[in-house]
Amino acid sequence: PTHPMREDYFIMPTSGVFSRRNTLRFTTLGILSLAVIPTLTACGKDYQGEVKLDSYDESAGSYEPATKEHPAQNVPKPKKPQDINDDSTGGLYSTLAFAAAAMQYALRTGDTSYLQEVNIPERTKVFFMSNSPFLGGTTWTDNPVVTIALKAGSPTKDGDTYTWPGHFKVDFGAWTVKDGTATDTQNNRLNLDQDIDIKAKYQNNAWTILPLDH
Numbered sequence: 129p130t131h132p133m134r135e136d137y138f139i140m141p142t143s144g145v146f147s148r149r150n151t152l153r154f155t156t157l158g159i160l161s162l163a164v165i166p167t168l169t170a171c172g173k174d175y176q177g178e179v180k181l182d183s184y185d186e187s188a189g190s191y192e193p194a195t196k197e198h199p200a201q202n203v204p205k206p207k208k209p210q211d212i213n214d215d216s217t218g219g220l221y222s223t224l225a226f227a228a229a230a231m232q233y234a235l236r237t238g239d240t241s242y243l244q245e246v247n248i249p250e251r252t253k254v255f256f257m258s259n260s261p262f263l264g265g266t267t268w269t270d271n272p273v274v275t276i277a278l279k280a281g282s283p284t285k286d287g288d289t290y291t292w293p294g295h296f297k298v299d300f301g302a303w304t305v306k307d308g309t310a311t312d313t314q315n316n317r318l319n320l321d322q323d324i325d326i327k328a329k330y331q332n333n334a335w336t337i338l339p340l341d342h
Contacts, residue, residue: 174281175217181225183207196303196310199268200236208245213334217282220290220328223247223335228276231256235272235300249339269313270301279323289338292326 184204192201206229209222223246230242234256243253275297283292300316327338 173218175221176278176281178275178277179221179225179228181206181209181229183209184229193271194236194268194305196305199305200271203233203236206230206233206242215330215333219330220283220292220335221278223328223337224276224278224292224326227337228274231298232272232274235269235274235298247334247336249337251339266308267304267306269305270303272301273297273299275299276326278326283326283328288329288331290328290330292328294324294326295322296324297321 183206185207186202186204188202188205190202191204192198194200206226208226211218212222212226213219214222226242227246227248230246233242234240240253240257243256275295277295277297279293279295283290285291298318298320300313300319302312302314303310304313304316305311329336329338
């Protein structure tokens with residue numbers, strides 16, 4: 129069963145119009161009030177734009193997107209980048225890329241095991257475990273997409289907390305199939321499309337994405 133929404137699970141936008149109906153109960157990415165703090169250098173590399181995971185396990189066979197006749201098949205499995213645990217901007221970028229891929233994989237397959245391999249808030253993992261449409265066996269959606277885009281070339285740092293302005297989007301697709309019947313879900317209340325500030329810390333030799341209330 130889907131867990132009910134609670135006020136403390138909401139992500140609030142840093143800009144734009146906030147709509148309660150299209151807000152996801154989600155605490156993977158924290159919110160920080162805007163402040164003037166120094167920008168970290170990343171050896172000259174500009175990471176601005178949509179985060180991309182470069183490596184997937186495609187050994188299961190040719191990927192077949194979901195249709196109204198069958199769920200997605202042979203979905204590529206995300207593979208951890210080699211630098212994911214590096215104490216560097218590249219390491220944080222790789223953590224975000226793997227996290228986004230793990231979230232999308234969970235929604236497309238119902239398999240949340242890859243979410244256990246990245247340090248995100250437990251409530252976020254619970255969200256995907258309880259709201260993944262595929263978990264019912266006879267229910268699936270129109271190829272959900274999870275996107276994290278970074279709005280700056282590198283994060284800023286305040287103490288031991290890193291902040292990276294970005295945009296977070298979860299799109300469950302245009303339809304849902306349940307027990308053989310397709311239903312239009314283009315206005316799914318779980319969809320999210322918001323500007324956010326990502327907060328993270330490097331601790332215990334790995335990156336941790338901080339929750340909303342940190």
